Amino acid sequence: MIMSRKPAMLEVADLEVVRGGTPVLAVPHLEVRKGQTLAIIGPNGAGKSTLLLAMALLIKPSKGKVWVAGEEATPENSLRLRRRMAMVFQEPLLLDMSVAENVATGLKLRGVGRAEREKRVAVWLERFGIATLAHRRARSLSGGEAQRASLARAFALEPEVLLLDEPFSALDAPTRAGVIADLLAVLRGTRTTAVLVTHDRDEALALGDDVGVIIRGELRQAGPISKVFGAPVDVDVAGFVGVETIAPGMIQTHEDGLAQVRVGDRLIEVASDLDPGTPVFLCLRPEDVTLQTPLEPGQERMRSSERNRLRGSVTDVIPWRGQLRVTVDCGFRIAASLTYRSVSEMGIAEGVAVEASFKATSAHLIPRVESPNGREGLEGE
Amino acid sequence: MDLIWGGAVQAVELIVRVDHEVMSVTLLSLLVSGSATILSLLLGIPLGVILALGNFPGRQFIASAINMGMGLPPVVVGLFVTVFLWRNGPFGFLHILYTPTAMIIAQCIIASPVVAGLTMAAMQQLNPKLRLQILALGANRYQMVWLLMAEARLPLLAAVMAGFGAVISEIGASMMVGGNVRGQTMVLTTATVLETSRGNFGMAFALSLILLVLVYVINVILTSVQQRSRQP
Numbered sequence: 264m265i266m267s268r269k270p271a272m273l274e275v276a277d278l279e280v281v282r283g284g285t286p287v288l289a290v291p292h293l294e295v296r297k298g299q300t301l302a303i304i305g306p307n308g309a310g311k312s313t314l315l316l317a318m319a320l321l322i323k324p325s326k327g328k329v330w331v332a333g334e335e336a337t338p339e340n341s342l343r344l345r346r347r348m349a350m351v352f353q354e355p356l357l358l359d360m361s362v363a364e365n366v367a368t369g370l371k372l373r374g375v376g377r378a379e380r381e382k383r384v385a386v387w388l389e390r391f392g393i394a395t396l397a398h399r400r401a402r403s404l405s406g407g408e409a410q411r412a413s414l415a416r417a418f419a420l421e422p423e424v425l426l427l428d429e430p431f432s433a434l435d436a437p438t439r440a441g442v443i444a445d446l447l448a449v450l451r452g453t454r455t456t457a458v459l460v461t462h463d464r465d466e467a468l469a470l471g472d473d474v475g476v477i478i479r480g481e482l483r484q485a486g487p488i489s490k491v492f493g494a495p496v497d498v499d500v501a502g503f504v505g506v507e508t509i510a511p512g513m514i515q516t517h518e519d520g521l522a523q524v525r526v527g528d529r530l531i532e533v534a535s536d537l538d539p540g541t542p543v544f545l546c547l548r549p550e551d552v553t554l555q556t557p558l559e560p561g562q563e564r565m566r567s568s569e570r571n572r573l574r575g576s577v578t579d580v581i582p583w584r585g586q587l588r589v590t591v592d593c594g595f596r597i598a599a600s601l602t603y604r605s606v607s608e609m610g611i612a613e614g615v616a617v618e619a620s621f622k623a624t625s626a627h628l629i630p631r632v633e634s635p636n637g638r639e640g641l642e643g644e
Numbered sequence: 645m646d647l648i649w650g651g652a653v654q655a656v657e658l659i660v661r662v663d664h665e666v667m668s669v670t671l672l673s674l675l676v677s678g679s680a681t682i683l684s685l686l687l688g689i690p691l692g693v694i695l696a697l698g699n700f701p702g703r704q705f706i707a708s709a710i711n712m713g714m715g716l717p718p719v720v721v722g723l724f725v726t727v728f729l730w731r732n733g734p735f736g737f738l739h740i741l742y743t744p745t746a747m748i749i750a751q752c753i754i755a756s757p758v759v760a761g762l763t764m765a766a767m768q769q770l771n772p773k774l775r776l777q778i779l780a781l782g783a784n785r786y787q788m789v790w791l792l793m794a795e796a797r798l799p800l801l802a803a804v805m806a807g808f809g810a811v812i813s814e815i816g817a818s819m820m821v822g823g824n825v826r827g828q829t830m831v832l833t834t835a836t837v838l839e840t841s842r843g844n845f846g847m848a849f850a851l852s853l854i855l856l857v858l859v860y861v862i863n864v865i866l867t868s869v870q871q872r873s874r875q876p
Contacts, residue, residue: 316776319780321776321779321780342782342784345779345780345782346782348780349780349781349782350776350777350780352773352776352777352780354771354773356771356773356774356777358774358778358791358794358795359794359795368781368791369781369782372781372782372783372784372787373782416781420781420782426780
C-alpha cells in the first residue's frame with residue numbers, strides 16, 4: 264500500500280500510564296501518518312484523553328516512548344516538539360481577552376512578530392467564520408463560537424500535528440454538525456495530520472482515516488476505519504463500532520472461502536477463512552440486514568445474492584439515530600436498521616413475520632476463546 | 645453633642661488648612677504601609693503561585709501555615725519583631741527598632757500571608773485544564789505562570805487590596821515596633837489612639853477621617869481597575 268509508506272508524524276510505543284498504582288493505559292504501538300486523521304474511539308473513561316495528553320507531551324507516561332515527526336521526545340526537546348503541535352480540548356478554554364488576542368496567543372508565545380500574527384489571526388478567524396467576532400471578549404461567545412475560536416487558535420499555529428480531545432461533545436447537535444463540516448474542510452485543505460479523540464463513532468467515521476479503539480485502558484485494535492469497523496477483533500470492539508448482532512456459533516464446514524456457521528438451529532454462510540470446529544461470534548451491523556415481508560401471491564420472486572435468508576418474527580421496534588431499529592427473533596436475535604418509511608409501508612410491527620437477509624460478506628466472524636476472567640473474547644489481532 | 649460637633653469642626657479645619665502634623669502623619673502612614681504592601685506582594689504572590697501550582701512535599705503544611713497566618717494577631721507580630729530587633733536580640737545590631745523600617749518589617753509580616761493565601765486561592769479557582777491548554781499552545785513554564793496570573797488578575801487585585809487594607813488599619817504592631825514617636829514613627833492609627841487618650845477629639849477625628857478617605861480612595865482605584873477589565 265502506498266499510504267503506509269508515508270512517514271509517521273506521531274508515534275507511540277510501549278506506552279503505559281499508571282495512576283495511583285493502577286495502570287490506566289497500555290498502548291503497545293500506535294502511529295499517525297502524515298496528512299492523515301487518526302480517530303481514537305472508546306467508551307467514556309477508557310483512557311483516550313490520557314493517551315492524547317501523552318501524545319501532546321503534556322503528561323509524562325510511566326513507561327514508553329513518543330516520537331514527533333520522527334524525533335523521540337525527551338525532557339530537553341519537549342518544549343520544541345510541543346511547539347510543532349496544537350491541541351483543542353472539549354471545553355474551548357479561551358483566555359479572558361478578546362477573540363483575536365486569544366487566537367494570537369500561541370504565536371505570541373513563540374515570539375512571532377506582530378505583523379505576521381495579525382495576518383494569521385485574520386486568516387483563521389475568517390476560515391472558521393468568526394471574523395466579525397475578532398474584538399469581542401472571549402467570554403461573551405456562545406459555545407459554538409468559542410469552539411471555533413479555539414480551533415482557529417490551534418490552526419493559527421500551523422501545527423504539524425493537531426490533537427483534538429472530544430472537541431464537539433459539549434456542542435448541541437446543529438452547532439456540532441456545522442463545526443465538524445468546517446473542521447473537515449480545513450483538515451482536507453491544509454492536509455494537517457490530526458488525532459481525534461471521541462466517544463462518538465459517527466464523528467470518527469466523518470473525520471478519521473484510521474481508527475484506534477481503546478477499551479478499559481487497552482488499545483484493542485487499530486487500522487484503517489473500514490477494516491476496524493468491518494472486522495472488529497473482539498466483541499467489545501464490535502459492540503463499540505456499531506455491530507449490534509453478536510451471536511455465538513460454531514463453524515461446521517468450510518469451502519471456497521465460505522464458512523457454514525451453526526448459530527442456534529440455523530446455518531449461516533459467512534465469507535471467512537477460519538477452520539471448521541472453531542467457536543466464533545457471528546457479527547452483523549444493523550445497516551447490513553434487509554427485511555422482507557411475505558410477497559403477495561402472483562408476484563415473482565427474484566433470486567438474490569444474499570446468501571442468508573432467515574425467517575423470524577419482529578420482537579421490537581425502537582427509534583435510533585434518526586431511523587428505526589427492528590429486532591427480529593430468528594432463533595437468535597438480529598437487529599436491522601430501517602427507515603420510518605419502510606417500516607410503515609411494510610407494516611412492520613411487533614409480532615409480524617418477516618425474513619431477515621444479509622450477504623455472506625456482510626457478516627463477520629470473531630473467534631471465541633475463553634479468557635482468564637471468564638469473559639469471552641479475543642485480545643489483539 | 646458639643647464634643648462631637650466641636651471635634652468635627654476642628655477636624656475639617658485641620659484638613660482644610662493642610663495642618664503640617666496631620667500631613668506628616670498621613671504621609672508616613674502611606675509610606676510605611678505602601679512599602680510593606682509592595683514587599684508583601686513580592687513575597688506573597690510568588691509563594692501563593694508556587695503553592696497553588698506546585699506539587700512538592702510539605703506543600704500542604706505550608707499552605708495550612710499560610711492560611712493560619714492570614715489571621716495572625718498584629719500584637720503577636722509586634723512582640724516577635726520587637727524581641728528580634730531588641731538591643732541584645734538576634735538583630736539588635738541593626739539598630740532599627742522604633743524606626744519606620746521596623747514598622748515596614750512588621751507590617752510586611754502581617755500582610756504577606758494575606759497576599760499569599762489569597763493569591764493561592766485566586767490561582768486555584770482557575771480551571772485546572774487551562775494549564776494544559778496554555779502548555780499545549782506552546783508556553784514554557786514562565787509563560788504559563790504569567791498567562792495564568794493574567795487570567796486570575798481580578799482575584800489577584802483583591803489580594804493586593806486585602807494586603808494593603810490589613811496594614812493601613814493595623815495598630816498593635818506599629819505601636820510596639822515604632823514606638824509612636826511624634827514626627828518619626830507616628831502613623832494615622834497610632835496617632836488616633838494617642839490623641840483620643842489625651843482628649844484631643846478634633847485631631848483624632850481629623851486623623852480618622854483621613855484614614856477612612858485613604859482606605860476608600862485606594863479601594864475605589866482598585867475596584868475601578870477590576871471593573872474596567874470586567875467590561876466586554
